[in-house]
Amino acid sequence: MPINLRTPQAETREQRLGTITQWDGSAAQLARDSAFTFGCGRDCGPGGRRLCELSSPYSQASMCAEQIAVTNATIIRDTVVIQHAPIGCASSQSFTSRYSRDLAARRGWKPEDPRSICTNLGEQDMVFGGVERLADTIRDAYERHHPRVIFVATSCATGIIGDDVDGTARQLEEEIGIPVVPLHCEGFKSRHWSSGWDVIEHGILRRLVPHRPDDKNPDLINVIHLGGPDVFSPLLNPLGLEVNLVMGGNPLERLAALSTAAATVTMCFVLSYLATGLEQEYGVPEIRAPLPYGLDASDNWLRDIARVTGRTHLVEAVIASERARIAPELDRLRRLLKGKKGFVAAGAAFAHGLIADLRELGVTVDDAYSFHHDPSTDSGDPEQDSLGHLVQTTGDVRNFTVSPDQHFQAHAALKRARPDFVICRHSGTMAVLAARMGIPVLPIFYSNDGIGYDGLLTIGRAILRVLPRRRFYEDVEAHSAFPYRREWLEETDPFALEAAE
Amino acid sequence: MNVLTPIAAVPSASFIAPPGPIEQVRYACALGALTSVIAIEGAIPITHCGPGCASKQFHALSGISGYQGGEFHVPSTNIGNKEVIFGGADRLDELIASTLKIMEAELYVVQSGCIPGLVGDDVDNVVRSYQRRGVPIVFAETLGYRGNNFTGHETVVKAILEQYVAKQPAAPKRAGLVNVWSLLPYQNPFWRGDLTEIRRLLEGIGLEVNILFGPASAGLAEWRAVPSAEFNLVLSPWLGLSTARDLEAAYGQPTLHIPALPVGARQTAAFLRAVGDHAGIARSKVDTFVAAEERTYYRYLRDFAHFYSGCTSQYRLPSEVNVVADSAYALAVSKFLVGDLGLNPGVIVVTENPPDSERDGIVAAFRDLAPGIDGEPLFETDGHRAHAVIRAHDRIGELPIVFGSTWEANIAAEIGAPLVEVSYPVTDEVVLNRAYVGYRGALQLIERTYTTVVRQSTEENPEAAAS
Structure with missing residues (x-):
């Protein structure tokens, strides 16, 4: 279904993508059930079904x-x-x-x-x-x-x-x-805050991206990100590409150049509304390869960018040199992180990426928590099924919880997981919850931190920095309590309340 | 107190007509008073509002206000399309029922936001049905388009007093017990330390204290003892006055109103004597405490005089104090800097949009910051206009300092003034139990002020320091 730019209001994620915010089960099951929405593009064997949202009588303040x-x-x-x-x-x-x-x-x-x-x-x-x-x-x-x-x-x-x-x-x-x-962006109109991305990207697409057919720049690649340091130029400049970094505070000129680029990548498919819209309106191709989290995915992401922008002859050398450059440090990090158990809490495709990073670093991830789940993307291309890709390439995640930053559900999920550390985004609830449960936590404020080859090093080093803080967190845990009833404090099923209804 | 009185206090006219567009916002909406509930040990807010309302107010007031943190796992209906169209009372009922299953609290405070007000949910009726079953639960109508977190605080306090405290078994008056209504929790980044110091001071002269909020409070046990107090102390320019008037009517408790939070020995001694006289405490007892405190305090000031006289320093010590803050701190800081440290008053901006009825009283409190020297507070909620006034102020020969919020960083730099962050939002201070009131607080305020002056003169502004 094309993006409708004729109306000033963006359709919500629930309407366009079937987004859900409450679910619990294995990642493999969630990917299989989501495949229905992708129209049998991937994994649509028997068992696929339209995703149904669980609903909880109890809920806690979230974000809009x-x-x-x-x-x-x-x-x-x-x-x-x-x-x-x-x-x-x-x-x-x-x-x-x-x-x-x-x-x-x-x-x-x-x-x-x-x-x-x-x-x-x-x-x-x-x-x-x-x-x-x-x-x-x-x-x-x-x-x-x-x-x-x-x-x-x-x-x-x-x-x-x-x-x-x-x-x-x-x-x-x-x-x-x-x-x-x-x-x-009326808060009550969507169950999930990520619809806000669509709203701002809708506004940008409708009003701030002029059609400039005579200004095509074959060396320019749009990178849509959430904000933070530019980790993309070092990856893409060696291919002869110039990065047009948009969102995250970048100036209007960057937006005005969007239609002139050779391709668009998004650092997270949650943000892909703009990329899909640019392809639809201006024929700027959207790179749909799985996001560059982990070595193989980073290789394939670069290869896809090279293919679309006509630079395939350059890419293998870049990949080889990047891999060689980080290899010694990656080995060191893998040695130090071996046997550790991580818990990921982030939004949809971003969570899938962080899980891939952790697994590449040798960390065990059996439990994860996604703030929402998009069964589809605006392109409708199964290539962008990041959860399916994660499961296929790195294996299942046994306990995969979808919940919009709900403290009580996260508490149960962490109780079930008992991880050595938590890595999370939207740290308002999750970071302090983990800390208060005695678990070291790495909040990711700038979501580019885990991207590409260097992302593995950035994340690995950051985890090692927070692990010793367990000493502080355990001390706090021993001297404070949450105001839940004892039964809930011991609960390990985030959706036990529904089951009891 | 008459528990049958309708809960929704009629706000003053100034709140029905808010003061126009605001850039650089310095307070939250009435729902933001959920932080006042969080500040009471044993109480939990239950919010009936949109999905982002409660967390936005909390994270603004607790996070971007000295990184205070606090217990935030607040039940919320997270109103969606369905409740907007069909009404949200049933959803609230479901949320309260499930909250009682999963959470444990001594008191639940239901707060409604904009949406239930606009779609006309009968929240009162939902809450009453739980009250009839003996659940300790109250309702505070904190609609976001009516008032702000200051008036929301008064609404929440009124709800707790009328619907919870008034229903406790009657207890006799306790001589020497005082209820303190002072700083707005969370809005003021230093409220925890300040309330602790105020408690220490009042106990120092022999009073028993219901401080009511924060780590220095015994929580709801203090609230249940509110009717037993001998009197109410309102220690703020206006916040708490309406509460005290209600309590006076309900329990015959007299009100002692002292607009200025005392900072430093002069103010604090005067404060303690006023309270002591009101409570009928022997002057000698107050004086003994004051003398002991002053002995320590003035040792520090004696030694600080080395720095302040310039004997080892060549810093540009500020001579003119500019303040952009809520009336409570605008007044407290101005009085200390002008009255005790000998600065001249510059621009003083009061930011919280106090009710019209209280403004004359606030202006009066700024008279005689030092004998014969008046401050002239400007009531302004908009940062852009406030900064224009600071920029235009005639300060020939003066070296200004600004006490304000993070929003003042640029204007302070523009006029070459150090900035001490004292009012919301505060992004460059991590605050735990630091206090700026009383004896101990004044010393910390001096430390923070002149550390800032030193750093600004040497590190950030080497040319100015050299000139």
Whole structure:
């Protein structure tokens, strides 16, 4: 099903991909059942079925799509984001302030405060509507900062009261003469926060990527990532490719060059909406090879990029040299990590990648926790079935839990797994949970850390740095408790509550 | 207290009409008061709101506020399309029932966010059905579009007092027991240490203290003892006044309102004498404690005078104090820096949008920071406008220092001022039990202030230091 760019709202992940957020079983089973959605492209033997979401009567505070969309819009330079919302939605501005300064430090940019303004809706706006406030705020934003683009993010409240954000944006765009791009990201509309990626990528595709058929650059490759250090140029420059790194705070020029590139890769298929859209709209091919986690996958990823961009003659030398370069250190890390048991908690394709990395490092992974599961991708290409690929190339994961950062389920899953360490993203719940259970934890803030050959070294070394902290975590564990009933504290089935219903 | 009073306090007009667009947000929404529940040992919030609401408020207030951390595994209905269309009361009912199965708490506080307010869920009715079954559970309507986490805090406190505390068996008054209503937990990064110091000071003059929030509190046992207290001490410019008025009406407890958190010996001695007089404690007893504290305190100040007089240093010691903070700290810091350390007041911005009814009182509290020297607080919630005022301020010959939040980093650099982070958001301080109030807190405030001055003069700004 093609991506629909005619409407200002991106369809949610549940609608497009059949995304689920609650499931428990083996990775092999989940991959087999997901194959149904991929239309028998892979593993669709008997047993495949449409995935059904488990539902839990109990649930804990999670995250929403608005936060993803707004954070990633806010860090784009020369823009202002307007959060058309009551004040609480904008309390993430403080987080974005920290994030954007950290990003600037890592990328060598001048540190700047993120520019976002909240319309600060109150009770009378709920009754009479908030579009006038929105119009005034857009004018204010333009006067204050003279941005090149203004994003307007919606909220649960404005979605419910029905403010005409699209109409107001169009009207103000004419008035001030710069793009005013609505981001429809009401938190209640999707069960999973990763829909926020689709929202910002939808906005970018519709409004910020000009068609430039005469500017094709055969040496340019788009890399869509979540943010953080550029680990891609060292991998791709030897192929004669120049990296156009987008998202993660990169400037508008990078977005404007998207349609001119020879190909697009995403560092995580959770972000592939933009890549698929670029192929659909501008014929920029999307690299669909499994993501570069582990040696073989990294080899094959480079080969696929070389094939699509016409550089196959260069690639084997690059692969051989990369493998040789990291071999001694990889051996050392494998020796030190041998026999260790790891637990991975991250979002879908990113989790699958980290599991592959750990297994390449010789770590045993029998348990993992994915914040959501996409049975399909927007391309519909089974080549992008990252879970199926993981199971085929590195084996099953016995206990594979899908849960959106639910503390109580993660507690049971960790109790079942009893790992030597946890590696996780979205560290808000999981990192401190593991720590409080006496388990060393490696939070991955910048998700490029595990990519490619160097990614193995980066992750391996980081694990070794956190293992000695067990001394601290065990001390805390012995002197604190969670407010669950004893039965739940001992529970090892994350979905025991459903079973009991 | 009349438990049949409708719970939803009618907010003041200033909250029904919020103050316009805000850049660089410095507080959370009313739902953010879930951090006040988390600050009470033994209590758990149950949130009825969208999927990201509760965690966003918590991580903002606990994480980007000195990295305080805290117990966050908060039940939430994570409202979706279905509840928006068909109503979410049944979903909340299901969540409460399952929470009682899986979690263990002395008190559950149900808080509603924007969505239930807009779609009209009868949350009160759901909660009442549990109350009728004897479950220790209360409801606080903390709609995100009404008020902020300050007023949300008062709503939560009122809910606990009316629906939980008032239902406890009646207990006799205890002489010398005081309820303290002071800093907003989590919003102020130093609340844990400050409340600990306030407790220590009050106990020092012989009082028993319900400090109510944080590690220095005995948790809900203190809350149950609230009606037994002899009086309420409101130690903040305005937060807690409405609570104290309610308690006065319900239990006949008089209110002692001291707007300024005491920082340093002068303020603290005056504070303790005022409280002691109010509580009928013998002056001699207060004076004995004050004398012992001052003996230590002034040893440190005596020795700090070496640095402050410049005998071993060539640093550019600031002469003008600018503050961007909630009224509580704006007042406390200004009073100490102007009144005790001898700086001149610069721009003082009060950021939390206090209710209109309390603003005159706040302005009055800034008079006489030192004898004859008034501070003029500016009420401003928007960072952009606040910074414009700081930028435009005439400060010929003055060396400014800024006490503010992370948002002040750029404006401080622009005017060549060191920045001491004291107000939300705070990203460059890791805070555990550091306090800035009382005797001990003042010494820590001096340490942090002049360490910042030294580092800024030497490392970050070598040319300025050399000039």
